[in-house]
Amino acid sequence: MTKIISIINQKGGVGKTTSTINLGHALASSGQKILVIDLDPQGNASTGLGIDRGKREKTIYEFLVSRNDDPNSFISKTKTENLDIICANEDLSGFETEVADESKRAFFLRDVLDQIKEKNQYNHILIDCPPSLSLLTIMALVASDTVIIPLQTEFFALEGVSQLIKTIERVKENLNKNLSIQGVILTMYDRRNKLSSQVEQEARKYFGSKVYKTVIPRNVRISEAPSHGMPVIVYDKNSSGSIAYQELSNEILNGSYAA
Amino acid sequence: MTKIISIINQKGGVGKTTSTINLGHALASSGQKILVIDLDPQGNASTGLGIDRGKREKTIYEFLVSRNDDPNSFISKTKTENLDIICANEDLSGFETEVADESKRAFFLRDVLDQIKEKNQYNHILIDCPPSLSLLTIMALVASDTVIIPLQTEFFALEGVSQLIKTIERVKENLNKNLSIQGVILTMYDRRNKLSSQVEQEARKYFGSKVYKTVIPRNVRISEAPSHGMPVIVYDKNSSGSIAYQELSNEILNGSYAA
Numbered sequence: 001m002t003k004i005i006s007i008i009n010q011k012g013g014v015g016k017t018t019s020t021i022n023l024g025h026a027l028a029s030s031g032q033k034i035l036v037i038d039l040d041p042q043g044n045a046s047t048g049l050g051i052d053r054g055k056r057e058k059t060i061y062e063f064l065v066s067r068n069d070d071p072n073s074f075i076s077k078t079k080t081e082n083l084d085i086i087c088a089n090e091d092l093s094g095f096e097t098e099v100a101d102e103s104k105r106a107f108f109l110r111d112v113l114d115q116i117k118e119k120n121q122y123n124h125i126l127i128d129c130p131p132s133l134s135l136l137t138i139m140a141l142v143a144s145d146t147v148i149i150p151l152q153t154e155f156f157a158l159e160g161v162s163q164l165i166k167t168i169e170r171v172k173e174n175l176n177k178n179l180s181i182q183g184v185i186l187t188m189y190d191r192r193n194k195l196s197s198q199v200e201q202e203a204r205k206y207f208g209s210k211v212y213k214t215v216i217p218r219n220v221r222i223s224e225a226p227s228h229g230m231p232v233i234v235y236d237k238n239s240s241g242s243i244a245y246q247e248l249s250n251e252i253l254n255g256s257y258a259a
Numbered sequence: 260m261t262k263i264i265s266i267i268n269q270k271g272g273v274g275k276t277t278s279t280i281n282l283g284h285a286l287a288s289s290g291q292k293i294l295v296i297d298l299d300p301q302g303n304a305s306t307g308l309g310i311d312r313g314k315r316e317k318t319i320y321e322f323l324v325s326r327n328d329d330p331n332s333f334i335s336k337t338k339t340e341n342l343d344i345i346c347a348n349e350d351l352s353g354f355e356t357e358v359a360d361e362s363k364r365a366f367f368l369r370d371v372l373d374q375i376k377e378k379n380q381y382n383h384i385l386i387d388c389p390p391s392l393s394l395l396t397i398m399a400l401v402a403s404d405t406v407i408i409p410l411q412t413e414f415f416a417l418e419g420v421s422q423l424i425k426t427i428e429r430v431k432e433n434l435n436k437n438l439s440i441q442g443v444i445l446t447m448y449d450r451r452n453k454l455s456s457q458v459e460q461e462a463r464k465y466f467g468s469k470v471y472k473t474v475i476p477r478n479v480r481i482s483e484a485p486s487h488g489m490p491v492i493v494y495d496k497n498s499s500g501s502i503a504y505q506e507l508s509n510e511i512l513n514g515s516y517a518a
Protein backbone atom coordinates (compact mmCIF):
# COMPACT_ATOMS: atom_id res chain seq x y z
CA MET A 1 0.00 0.00 0.00
CA THR A 2 1.64 3.29 -1.14
CA LYS A 3 1.77 5.92 1.60
CA ILE A 4 1.84 9.60 0.55
CA ILE A 5 3.68 12.01 2.88
CA SER A 6 3.91 15.82 2.54
CA ILE A 7 7.08 17.50 3.83
CA ILE A 8 5.64 20.84 4.86
CA ASN A 9 6.32 24.10 6.68
CA GLN A 10 5.44 27.58 5.40
CA LYS A 11 8.48 29.02 7.17
CA GLY A 12 11.25 29.31 4.65
CA GLY A 13 14.63 27.60 4.73
CA VAL A 14 13.89 25.12 7.53
CA GLY A 15 15.12 21.99 5.71
CA LYS A 16 12.06 20.75 3.77
CA THR A 17 13.96 20.02 0.58
CA THR A 18 17.02 18.72 2.41
CA SER A 19 14.83 16.33 4.42
CA THR A 20 12.91 15.15 1.32
CA ILE A 21 16.14 14.38 -0.57
CA ASN A 22 18.02 12.72 2.28
CA LEU A 23 15.12 10.86 3.84
CA GLY A 24 14.15 9.72 0.36
CA HIS A 25 17.66 8.44 -0.29
CA ALA A 26 17.98 6.72 3.09
CA LEU A 27 14.59 4.98 2.78
CA ALA A 28 15.45 3.88 -0.78
CA SER A 29 18.82 2.50 0.37
CA SER A 30 17.02 0.29 2.87
CA GLY A 31 14.99 -1.25 0.07
CA GLN A 32 11.89 0.92 0.05
CA LYS A 33 10.67 2.12 -3.38
CA ILE A 34 10.38 5.90 -3.15
CA LEU A 35 8.91 8.57 -5.45
CA VAL A 36 9.71 12.22 -4.73
CA ILE A 37 7.31 14.90 -6.02
CA ASP A 38 8.98 18.30 -6.38
CA LEU A 39 6.11 20.71 -5.79
CA ASP A 40 8.22 23.88 -5.45
CA PRO A 41 8.67 26.15 -8.52
CA GLN A 42 12.26 26.68 -7.34
CA GLY A 43 12.93 23.04 -8.28
CA ASN A 44 15.51 22.55 -5.51
CA ALA A 45 14.61 18.89 -4.87
CA SER A 46 15.12 18.12 -8.58
CA THR A 47 18.52 19.84 -8.51
CA GLY A 48 19.57 18.19 -5.26
CA LEU A 49 18.84 14.79 -6.83
CA GLY A 50 20.97 15.59 -9.85
CA ILE A 51 18.34 16.32 -12.53
CA ASP A 52 19.76 19.06 -14.82
CA ARG A 53 17.54 22.08 -15.45
CA GLY A 54 17.71 21.28 -19.18
CA LYS A 55 16.38 17.76 -18.70
CA ARG A 56 13.05 18.62 -17.08
CA GLU A 57 10.65 18.40 -20.04
CA LYS A 58 7.69 16.61 -18.42
CA THR A 59 7.38 18.03 -14.92
CA ILE A 60 4.69 17.99 -12.23
CA TYR A 61 3.27 21.09 -13.93
CA GLU A 62 2.56 19.20 -17.17
CA PHE A 63 1.14 16.28 -15.18
CA LEU A 64 -1.25 18.59 -13.26
CA VAL A 65 -2.34 20.33 -16.45
CA SER A 66 -2.85 17.20 -18.58
CA ARG A 67 -4.08 14.90 -15.77
CA ASN A 68 -4.64 12.09 -18.33
CA ASP A 69 -1.25 11.23 -19.79
CA ASP A 70 0.57 8.05 -18.75
CA PRO A 71 1.94 8.80 -15.26
CA ASN A 72 5.16 6.94 -16.01
CA SER A 73 6.03 9.49 -18.70
CA PHE A 74 6.51 12.11 -15.95
CA ILE A 75 8.75 9.97 -13.74
CA SER A 76 12.57 10.30 -13.96
CA LYS A 77 15.12 7.95 -12.46
CA THR A 78 17.71 9.41 -10.07
CA LYS A 79 21.23 8.07 -9.50
CA THR A 80 19.91 6.34 -6.39
CA GLU A 81 18.38 2.91 -6.95
CA ASN A 82 14.72 2.68 -5.86
CA LEU A 83 14.45 6.51 -5.80
CA ASP A 84 12.48 8.18 -8.63
CA ILE A 85 11.28 11.78 -9.01
CA ILE A 86 8.69 13.90 -10.78
CA CYS A 87 10.58 17.18 -11.30
CA ALA A 88 9.61 20.81 -11.10
CA ASN A 89 10.70 23.98 -12.84
CA GLU A 90 9.57 27.61 -13.08
CA ASP A 91 6.46 26.73 -15.11
CA LEU A 92 4.87 25.66 -11.83
CA SER A 93 4.89 29.25 -10.53
CA GLY A 94 2.07 30.21 -12.93
CA PHE A 95 -0.14 27.27 -11.98
CA GLU A 96 -2.00 28.78 -9.01
CA THR A 97 -3.22 31.73 -11.09
CA GLU A 98 -3.98 29.59 -14.13
CA VAL A 99 -6.40 27.33 -12.25
CA ALA A 100 -7.89 29.98 -9.93
CA ASP A 101 -11.34 29.52 -11.56
CA GLU A 102 -11.42 25.72 -11.36
CA SER A 103 -13.61 24.66 -8.45
CA LYS A 104 -11.98 21.21 -8.11
CA ARG A 105 -8.36 22.51 -8.20
CA ALA A 106 -7.63 21.37 -4.62
CA PHE A 107 -8.02 17.76 -5.81
CA PHE A 108 -5.84 17.91 -8.94
CA LEU A 109 -2.72 16.51 -7.29
CA ARG A 110 -4.69 13.80 -5.45
CA ASP A 111 -6.26 12.73 -8.74
CA VAL A 112 -2.92 12.38 -10.56
CA LEU A 113 -1.21 10.65 -7.64
CA ASP A 114 -4.14 8.22 -7.32
CA GLN A 115 -3.16 6.93 -10.77
CA ILE A 116 0.31 6.12 -9.39
CA LYS A 117 -0.95 4.85 -6.04
CA GLU A 118 -3.18 2.27 -7.80
CA LYS A 119 -0.17 0.73 -9.56
CA ASN A 120 1.41 0.15 -6.14
CA GLN A 121 4.91 0.65 -7.57
CA TYR A 122 6.11 2.64 -4.54
CA ASN A 123 6.16 2.18 -0.76
CA HIS A 124 6.26 5.95 -0.12
CA ILE A 125 5.63 9.10 -2.13
CA LEU A 126 7.32 12.18 -0.57
CA ILE A 127 6.03 15.63 -1.62
CA ASP A 128 8.48 18.56 -1.18
CA CYS A 129 6.26 21.61 -0.54
CA PRO A 130 7.03 25.31 -1.22
CA PRO A 131 7.32 27.79 1.71
CA SER A 132 3.67 28.92 1.76
CA LEU A 133 0.13 27.82 2.68
CA SER A 134 -1.34 28.61 -0.72
CA LEU A 135 -2.89 26.28 -3.33
CA LEU A 136 0.16 24.08 -4.08
CA THR A 137 0.54 23.25 -0.40
CA ILE A 138 -3.21 22.73 0.07
CA MET A 139 -3.17 20.33 -2.91
CA ALA A 140 -0.35 18.38 -1.28
CA LEU A 141 -2.29 18.12 1.99
CA VAL A 142 -5.40 16.91 0.15
CA ALA A 143 -3.34 14.24 -1.63
CA SER A 144 -1.50 13.03 1.49
CA ASP A 145 -2.03 10.33 4.10
CA THR A 146 0.32 12.02 6.58
CA VAL A 147 2.63 15.02 6.94
CA ILE A 148 6.17 15.41 8.28
CA ILE A 149 7.08 18.87 9.59
CA PRO A 150 10.76 19.91 9.51
CA LEU A 151 11.17 22.40 12.37
CA GLN A 152 14.32 24.55 12.37
CA THR A 153 15.52 24.99 15.95
CA GLU A 154 15.38 28.78 15.76
CA PHE A 155 12.96 31.30 17.24
CA PHE A 156 11.13 32.49 14.08
CA ALA A 157 10.45 28.88 13.11
CA LEU A 158 8.25 28.33 16.19
CA GLU A 159 6.07 31.34 15.33
CA GLY A 160 4.39 29.80 12.33
CA VAL A 161 3.60 26.40 13.84
CA SER A 162 0.11 27.27 15.12
CA GLN A 163 -0.91 28.62 11.69
CA LEU A 164 0.44 25.45 10.06
CA ILE A 165 -1.53 23.21 12.45
CA LYS A 166 -4.71 25.23 11.83
CA THR A 167 -4.29 24.77 8.08
CA ILE A 168 -3.74 21.02 8.45
CA GLU A 169 -6.84 20.78 10.67
CA ARG A 170 -8.92 22.76 8.16
CA VAL A 171 -7.91 20.49 5.29
CA LYS A 172 -8.60 17.45 7.45
CA GLU A 173 -12.12 18.69 8.29
CA ASN A 174 -13.14 19.79 4.80
CA LEU A 175 -11.08 17.99 2.17
CA ASN A 176 -9.19 14.96 3.50
CA LYS A 177 -10.47 13.36 6.70
CA ASN A 178 -7.66 10.75 6.85
CA LEU A 179 -4.87 13.34 7.07
CA SER A 180 -2.66 13.16 10.18
CA ILE A 181 0.71 14.44 11.43
CA GLN A 182 3.21 11.61 11.24
CA GLY A 183 6.12 13.41 12.82
CA VAL A 184 8.20 16.52 13.47
CA ILE A 185 11.93 16.63 12.57
CA LEU A 186 14.15 19.03 14.54
CA THR A 187 16.63 20.44 12.01
CA MET A 188 19.85 22.54 12.04
CA TYR A 189 20.34 21.72 15.70
CA ASP A 190 23.45 23.41 17.15
CA ARG A 191 24.50 22.09 20.56
CA ARG A 192 26.52 25.25 21.25
CA ASN A 193 23.43 27.44 20.85
CA LYS A 194 21.07 27.47 23.84
CA LEU A 195 18.27 28.49 21.44
CA SER A 196 18.31 25.00 19.90
CA SER A 197 17.57 23.24 23.18
CA GLN A 198 14.92 25.87 24.05
CA VAL A 199 13.12 25.24 20.76
CA GLU A 200 13.47 21.49 21.28
CA GLN A 201 11.78 21.73 24.68
CA GLU A 202 8.94 23.84 23.24
CA ALA A 203 8.47 21.39 20.35
CA ARG A 204 8.36 18.35 22.60
CA LYS A 205 5.86 20.14 24.87
CA TYR A 206 3.64 21.02 21.88
CA PHE A 207 3.93 17.82 19.81
CA GLY A 208 4.88 15.22 22.44
CA SER A 209 6.00 11.88 21.06
CA LYS A 210 5.42 13.04 17.46
CA VAL A 211 8.84 14.74 17.63
CA TYR A 212 11.37 12.24 16.31
CA LYS A 213 14.10 11.25 18.74
CA THR A 214 16.63 11.69 15.92
CA VAL A 215 17.69 15.33 15.66
CA ILE A 216 19.41 16.67 12.50
CA PRO A 217 22.51 18.70 13.46
CA ARG A 218 23.68 21.81 11.58
CA ASN A 219 26.36 20.29 9.36
CA VAL A 220 28.14 22.15 6.56
CA ARG A 221 28.45 18.95 4.46
CA ILE A 222 24.63 19.00 4.13
CA SER A 223 24.73 22.43 2.48
CA GLU A 224 27.65 21.46 0.22
CA ALA A 225 26.02 18.30 -1.17
CA PRO A 226 23.39 19.99 -3.43
CA SER A 227 26.10 21.73 -5.48
CA HIS A 228 27.25 18.23 -6.47
CA GLY A 229 23.68 17.14 -7.27
CA MET A 230 23.68 14.39 -4.66
CA PRO A 231 22.25 13.60 -1.24
CA VAL A 232 24.65 14.18 1.65
CA ILE A 233 24.63 10.42 2.32
CA VAL A 234 26.31 9.95 -1.08
CA TYR A 235 28.48 13.09 -0.86
CA ASP A 236 29.94 12.32 2.57
CA LYS A 237 28.59 9.13 4.11
CA ASN A 238 30.32 9.56 7.50
CA SER A 239 29.30 13.18 8.14
CA SER A 240 27.07 13.92 11.13
CA GLY A 241 24.33 14.97 8.71
CA SER A 242 24.39 11.66 6.84
CA ILE A 243 24.36 9.59 10.00
CA ALA A 244 21.41 11.59 11.36
CA TYR A 245 19.27 11.14 8.22
CA GLN A 246 20.03 7.40 8.17
CA GLU A 247 19.03 7.12 11.83
CA LEU A 248 15.87 9.12 11.12
CA SER A 249 15.00 6.78 8.26
CA ASN A 250 15.36 3.77 10.60
CA GLU A 251 13.23 5.50 13.20
CA ILE A 252 10.51 6.21 10.62
CA LEU A 253 10.59 2.67 9.21
CA ASN A 254 10.39 1.09 12.66
CA GLY A 255 7.69 3.57 13.70
CA SER A 256 5.58 3.21 10.59
CA TYR A 257 5.07 -0.47 11.22
CA ALA A 258 4.03 0.28 14.75
CA ALA A 259 1.75 3.20 13.72
CA MET B 260 11.14 62.36 -0.77
CA THR B 261 10.12 58.98 0.70
CA LYS B 262 11.82 56.03 -0.98
CA ILE B 263 10.03 52.64 -0.91
CA ILE B 264 12.27 49.53 -0.91
CA SER B 265 11.14 45.88 -1.09
CA ILE B 266 13.31 43.28 0.67
CA ILE B 267 12.65 40.29 -1.56
CA ASN B 268 13.69 36.73 -2.40
CA GLN B 269 11.31 33.81 -2.98
CA LYS B 270 13.89 31.42 -1.54
CA GLY B 271 12.99 30.82 2.06
CA GLY B 272 15.09 31.57 5.12
CA VAL B 273 17.73 33.74 3.41
CA GLY B 274 17.58 36.68 5.85
CA LYS B 275 14.79 38.93 4.43
CA THR B 276 13.19 39.61 7.81
CA THR B 277 16.52 39.80 9.63
CA SER B 278 17.77 42.37 7.07
CA THR B 279 14.55 44.42 7.23
CA ILE B 280 14.67 44.61 11.04
CA ASN B 281 18.37 45.32 11.40
CA LEU B 282 18.79 47.60 8.42
CA GLY B 283 15.68 49.45 9.56
CA HIS B 284 17.12 49.88 13.04
CA ALA B 285 20.57 50.96 11.81
CA LEU B 286 19.13 53.52 9.36
CA ALA B 287 16.82 54.87 12.09
CA SER B 288 19.74 55.19 14.54
CA SER B 289 21.54 57.40 12.04
CA GLY B 290 18.59 59.79 11.99
CA GLN B 291 16.56 58.48 9.07
CA LYS B 292 12.80 58.14 9.64
CA ILE B 293 11.90 54.56 8.73
CA LEU B 294 8.59 52.71 8.30
CA VAL B 295 8.66 48.91 8.08
CA ILE B 296 5.76 47.14 6.33
CA ASP B 297 5.38 43.51 7.43
CA LEU B 298 3.92 41.83 4.35
CA ASP B 299 4.41 38.24 5.51
CA PRO B 300 1.46 36.38 7.14
CA GLN B 301 4.01 34.80 9.49
CA GLY B 302 4.47 38.25 11.06
CA ASN B 303 8.15 37.67 11.88
CA ALA B 304 9.19 41.32 11.33
CA SER B 305 6.49 42.46 13.78
CA THR B 306 7.71 39.94 16.37
CA GLY B 307 11.37 40.77 15.82
CA LEU B 308 10.56 44.44 16.50
CA GLY B 309 8.82 43.56 19.75
CA ILE B 310 5.13 43.93 18.81
CA ASP B 311 3.18 41.29 20.79
CA ARG B 312 0.82 39.05 18.81
CA GLY B 313 -2.02 40.29 20.98
CA LYS B 314 -1.36 43.94 20.13
CA ARG B 315 -1.79 43.73 16.37
CA GLU B 316 -5.35 44.99 15.90
CA LYS B 317 -4.94 47.21 12.82
CA THR B 318 -2.50 45.41 10.53
CA ILE B 319 -1.50 45.73 6.88
CA TYR B 320 -4.38 43.37 6.12
CA GLU B 321 -6.98 45.84 7.47
CA PHE B 322 -5.23 48.70 5.65
CA LEU B 323 -5.33 46.82 2.32
CA VAL B 324 -8.97 45.87 2.80
CA SER B 325 -10.22 49.33 3.92
CA ARG B 326 -7.86 51.44 1.77
CA ASN B 327 -9.58 54.62 3.02
CA ASP B 328 -8.99 54.81 6.75
CA ASP B 329 -6.45 57.25 8.20
CA PRO B 330 -3.05 55.66 7.45
CA ASN B 331 -1.67 56.73 10.84
CA SER B 332 -4.17 54.47 12.58
CA PHE B 333 -2.31 51.45 11.20
CA ILE B 334 1.17 52.59 12.24
CA SER B 335 2.71 51.37 15.52
CA LYS B 336 5.77 52.75 17.25
CA THR B 337 8.64 50.35 18.00
CA LYS B 338 11.12 50.65 20.87
CA THR B 339 13.55 52.20 18.39
CA GLU B 340 13.22 55.96 17.89
CA ASN B 341 12.48 56.93 14.28
CA LEU B 342 11.43 53.34 13.46
CA ASP B 343 7.69 52.62 13.01
CA ILE B 344 5.90 49.55 11.68
CA ILE B 345 2.64 48.43 10.09
CA CYS B 346 2.28 44.90 11.50
CA ALA B 347 1.07 41.63 10.04
CA ASN B 348 -0.69 38.57 11.39
CA GLU B 349 -2.35 35.43 10.05
CA ASP B 350 -5.31 37.35 8.60
CA LEU B 351 -3.02 38.28 5.71
CA SER B 352 -2.81 34.67 4.54
CA GLY B 353 -6.41 34.80 3.27
CA PHE B 354 -5.92 38.05 1.34
CA GLU B 355 -4.67 36.64 -1.98
CA THR B 356 -7.75 34.43 -2.37
CA GLU B 357 -10.15 37.11 -1.13
CA VAL B 358 -9.13 39.61 -3.82
CA ALA B 359 -8.55 37.12 -6.66
CA ASP B 360 -11.44 38.67 -8.65
CA GLU B 361 -10.35 42.31 -8.27
CA SER B 362 -8.67 43.45 -11.48
CA LYS B 363 -6.73 46.28 -9.76
CA ARG B 364 -5.43 44.13 -6.87
CA ALA B 365 -1.77 44.52 -7.94
CA PHE B 366 -2.04 48.24 -7.12
CA PHE B 367 -3.70 48.00 -3.68
CA LEU B 368 -0.46 48.32 -1.71
CA ARG B 369 0.85 51.15 -3.92
CA ASP B 370 -2.42 53.03 -3.39
CA VAL B 371 -2.27 52.78 0.41
CA LEU B 372 1.43 53.60 0.60
CA ASP B 373 0.93 56.62 -1.69
CA GLN B 374 -1.21 58.09 1.10
CA ILE B 375 1.82 57.78 3.43
CA LYS B 376 4.37 58.84 0.81
CA GLU B 377 2.47 62.13 0.23
CA LYS B 378 2.79 63.08 3.89
CA ASN B 379 6.58 62.75 3.55
CA GLN B 380 6.90 61.60 7.16
CA TYR B 381 9.53 58.96 6.33
CA ASN B 382 12.86 58.84 4.48
CA HIS B 383 12.50 55.12 3.69
CA ILE B 384 9.71 52.55 3.74
CA LEU B 385 11.05 48.95 3.92
CA ILE B 386 8.69 46.13 2.87
CA ASP B 387 9.47 42.64 4.27
CA CYS B 388 8.19 40.17 1.65
CA PRO B 389 7.06 36.54 2.11
CA PRO B 390 9.03 33.67 0.47
CA SER B 391 7.06 33.50 -2.78
CA LEU B 392 6.44 35.34 -6.08
CA SER B 393 2.68 35.44 -5.69
CA LEU B 394 0.34 38.43 -5.31
CA LEU B 395 1.70 39.87 -2.03
CA THR B 396 5.20 40.04 -3.49
CA ILE B 397 3.94 41.43 -6.83
CA MET B 398 2.05 44.13 -4.89
CA ALA B 399 5.25 45.05 -3.08
CA LEU B 400 7.16 45.33 -6.38
CA VAL B 401 4.44 47.55 -7.87
CA ALA B 402 4.59 49.83 -4.83
CA SER B 403 8.39 50.07 -4.71
CA ASP B 404 11.02 52.40 -6.11
CA THR B 405 13.80 49.84 -5.65
CA VAL B 406 14.45 46.33 -4.34
CA ILE B 407 17.15 44.87 -2.09
CA ILE B 408 17.81 41.14 -2.50
CA PRO B 409 19.23 39.22 0.49
CA LEU B 410 21.20 36.32 -0.99
CA GLN B 411 22.16 33.50 1.35
CA THR B 412 25.62 32.23 0.46
CA GLU B 413 24.45 28.67 -0.12
CA PHE B 414 23.91 26.65 -3.27
CA PHE B 415 20.08 26.44 -3.37
CA ALA B 416 19.85 30.20 -2.92
CA LEU B 417 21.55 30.83 -6.28
CA GLU B 418 19.03 28.64 -8.11
CA GLY B 419 16.10 30.96 -7.74
CA VAL B 420 17.86 34.20 -8.71
CA SER B 421 17.06 34.08 -12.44
CA GLN B 422 13.35 33.53 -11.72
CA LEU B 423 13.42 36.46 -9.30
CA ILE B 424 15.06 38.74 -11.87
CA LYS B 425 12.51 37.71 -14.51
CA THR B 426 9.66 38.59 -12.16
CA ILE B 427 11.19 41.99 -11.35
CA GLU B 428 11.65 42.68 -15.08
CA ARG B 429 8.06 41.66 -15.81
CA VAL B 430 6.68 44.01 -13.15
CA LYS B 431 8.95 46.78 -14.43
CA GLU B 432 7.68 46.35 -18.00
CA ASN B 433 3.95 46.07 -17.23
CA LEU B 434 3.18 47.65 -13.86
CA ASN B 435 5.95 49.89 -12.52
CA LYS B 436 8.46 51.29 -15.02
CA ASN B 437 10.57 53.03 -12.33
CA LEU B 438 11.42 49.82 -10.48
CA SER B 439 15.14 48.99 -10.20
CA ILE B 440 17.47 46.72 -8.20
CA GLN B 441 19.21 48.83 -5.55
CA GLY B 442 21.47 46.13 -4.18
CA VAL B 443 22.22 42.56 -3.21
CA ILE B 444 23.21 41.63 0.38
CA LEU B 445 25.31 38.49 0.89
CA THR B 446 23.99 36.87 4.09
CA MET B 447 25.01 34.06 6.48
CA TYR B 448 28.54 34.18 5.13
CA ASP B 449 30.80 31.59 6.76
CA ARG B 450 34.51 32.09 6.09
CA ARG B 451 35.25 28.45 6.98
CA ASN B 452 32.90 27.19 4.23
CA LYS B 453 34.30 27.34 0.71
CA LEU B 454 30.71 27.41 -0.57
CA SER B 455 30.30 30.97 0.77
CA SER B 456 33.15 32.36 -1.31
CA GLN B 457 31.98 30.40 -4.36
CA VAL B 458 28.49 31.92 -4.09
CA GLU B 459 30.05 35.36 -3.53
CA GLN B 460 32.05 35.04 -6.75
CA GLU B 461 28.95 33.96 -8.69
CA ALA B 462 26.91 36.83 -7.24
CA ARG B 463 29.53 39.46 -8.08
CA LYS B 464 29.80 38.03 -11.61
CA TYR B 465 25.99 38.18 -12.06
CA PHE B 466 25.20 41.47 -10.28
CA GLY B 467 28.54 43.35 -10.47
CA SER B 468 28.73 46.46 -8.32
CA LYS B 469 25.14 46.02 -7.12
CA VAL B 470 26.48 43.49 -4.57
CA TYR B 471 27.19 45.44 -1.39
CA LYS B 472 30.78 45.36 -0.19
CA THR B 473 29.50 44.69 3.34
CA VAL B 474 28.86 40.98 3.83
CA ILE B 475 26.66 39.72 6.72
CA PRO B 476 28.44 36.85 8.55
CA ARG B 477 26.63 33.87 10.06
CA ASN B 478 26.40 34.95 13.70
CA VAL B 479 24.42 33.12 16.38
CA ARG B 480 23.60 36.42 18.18
CA ILE B 481 21.49 37.37 15.12
CA SER B 482 19.29 34.31 15.56
CA GLU B 483 19.01 34.83 19.33
CA ALA B 484 17.85 38.46 19.13
CA PRO B 485 14.27 37.84 17.84
CA SER B 486 13.40 35.78 20.93
CA HIS B 487 13.99 38.98 22.92
CA GLY B 488 11.90 41.04 20.47
CA MET B 489 14.78 43.30 19.54
CA PRO B 490 17.20 43.92 16.66
CA VAL B 491 20.63 42.34 17.11
CA ILE B 492 22.13 45.85 17.27
CA VAL B 493 20.19 46.36 20.52
CA TYR B 494 20.59 42.80 21.81
CA ASP B 495 24.37 42.66 21.36
CA LYS B 496 25.82 45.80 19.84
CA ASN B 497 29.40 44.49 19.54
CA SER B 498 28.54 41.20 17.83
CA SER B 499 29.85 40.60 14.30
CA GLY B 500 26.23 40.65 13.08
CA SER B 501 25.51 44.08 14.56
CA ILE B 502 28.68 45.61 13.22
CA ALA B 503 27.94 44.24 9.73
CA TYR B 504 24.39 45.67 9.62
CA GLN B 505 25.65 49.07 10.83
CA GLU B 506 28.34 49.06 8.12
CA LEU B 507 25.73 48.03 5.55
CA SER B 508 23.50 50.92 6.63
CA ASN B 509 26.39 53.36 6.14
CA GLU B 510 27.15 51.86 2.74
CA ILE B 511 23.50 52.24 1.69
CA LEU B 512 23.25 55.82 2.99
CA ASN B 513 26.47 56.87 1.26
CA GLY B 514 25.43 55.05 -1.92
CA SER B 515 21.88 56.37 -1.99
CA TYR B 516 23.06 59.95 -2.15
CA ALA B 517 25.34 59.02 -4.99
CA ALA B 518 22.64 57.02 -6.82
Ligand SMILES: Nc1ncnc2c1ncn2[C@@H]1O[C@H](COP(=O)(O)OP(=O)(O)OP(=O)(O)O)[C@@H](O)[C@H]1O
Pocket residue numbers: 011012013014015016017018019040044129130131187188189216217218219220222223224226241269270271272390413414415416
Ligand atom coordinates in the same frame (compact mmCIF):
# COMPACT_ATOMS: atom_id res chain seq x y z
N1 LIG C 1 21.12 20.39 8.92
C1 LIG C 1 21.62 21.31 8.09
N2 LIG C 1 22.85 21.79 8.29
C2 LIG C 1 23.37 22.75 7.49
N3 LIG C 1 22.73 23.28 6.45
C3 LIG C 1 21.49 22.83 6.19
C4 LIG C 1 20.87 21.83 6.97
N4 LIG C 1 19.64 21.58 6.44
C5 LIG C 1 19.51 22.40 5.38
N5 LIG C 1 20.63 23.14 5.21
C6 LIG C 1 20.85 24.20 4.21
O1 LIG C 1 20.01 25.28 4.58
C7 LIG C 1 19.38 25.83 3.43
C8 LIG C 1 17.86 25.67 3.57
O2 LIG C 1 17.50 24.31 3.51
P1 LIG C 1 16.37 23.82 2.48
O3 LIG C 1 16.53 24.51 1.18
O4 LIG C 1 16.35 22.35 2.51
O5 LIG C 1 15.11 24.38 3.24
P2 LIG C 1 13.61 24.51 2.68
O6 LIG C 1 12.73 24.52 3.85
O7 LIG C 1 13.40 23.48 1.64
O8 LIG C 1 13.67 25.96 1.99
P3 LIG C 1 12.45 26.63 1.14
O9 LIG C 1 11.54 27.18 2.21
O10 LIG C 1 13.10 27.74 0.32
O11 LIG C 1 11.85 25.55 0.32
C9 LIG C 1 19.96 25.08 2.23
O12 LIG C 1 21.00 25.85 1.69
C10 LIG C 1 20.45 23.77 2.82
O13 LIG C 1 21.54 23.26 2.11
Ligand SMILES: Nc1ncnc2c1ncn2[C@@H]1O[C@H](COP(=O)(O)OP(=O)(O)OP(=O)(O)O)[C@@H](O)[C@H]1O
Pocket residue numbers: 010011012013131154155156157270271272273274275276277278299303388389390446447448475476477478479481482483485500
Ligand atom coordinates in the same frame (compact mmCIF):
# COMPACT_ATOMS: atom_id res chain seq x y z
N1 LIG D 1 23.51 36.25 9.49
C1 LIG D 1 22.81 35.36 10.19
N2 LIG D 1 23.47 34.55 11.06
C2 LIG D 1 22.78 33.61 11.77
N3 LIG D 1 21.46 33.42 11.69
C3 LIG D 1 20.77 34.19 10.86
C4 LIG D 1 21.39 35.21 10.07
N4 LIG D 1 20.42 35.83 9.34
C5 LIG D 1 19.26 35.23 9.66
N5 LIG D 1 19.45 34.26 10.59
C6 LIG D 1 18.46 33.35 11.14
O1 LIG D 1 18.10 32.46 10.08
C7 LIG D 1 16.68 32.27 10.07
C8 LIG D 1 16.14 32.78 8.74
O2 LIG D 1 16.25 34.17 8.66
P1 LIG D 1 14.97 35.08 8.30
O3 LIG D 1 13.78 34.57 9.01
O4 LIG D 1 15.35 36.49 8.49
O5 LIG D 1 14.87 34.75 6.75
P2 LIG D 1 13.66 35.09 5.77
O6 LIG D 1 14.23 35.13 4.41
O7 LIG D 1 12.94 36.28 6.26
O8 LIG D 1 12.73 33.77 5.95
P3 LIG D 1 11.27 33.57 5.27
O9 LIG D 1 11.61 33.12 3.87
O10 LIG D 1 10.62 32.49 6.09
O11 LIG D 1 10.56 34.88 5.34
C9 LIG D 1 16.13 33.01 11.27
O12 LIG D 1 15.99 32.09 12.32
C10 LIG D 1 17.20 34.05 11.59
O13 LIG D 1 17.25 34.37 12.94
Ligand SMILES: [Mg+2]
Pocket residue numbers: 016017018040044128129130
Ligand atom coordinates in the same frame (compact mmCIF):
# COMPACT_ATOMS: atom_id res chain seq x y z
MG1 LIG E 1 12.67 23.75 -0.35
Ligand SMILES: [Mg+2]
Pocket residue numbers: 275276277299303387388389
Ligand atom coordinates in the same frame (compact mmCIF):
# COMPACT_ATOMS: atom_id res chain seq x y z
MG1 LIG F 1 10.86 36.48 6.63
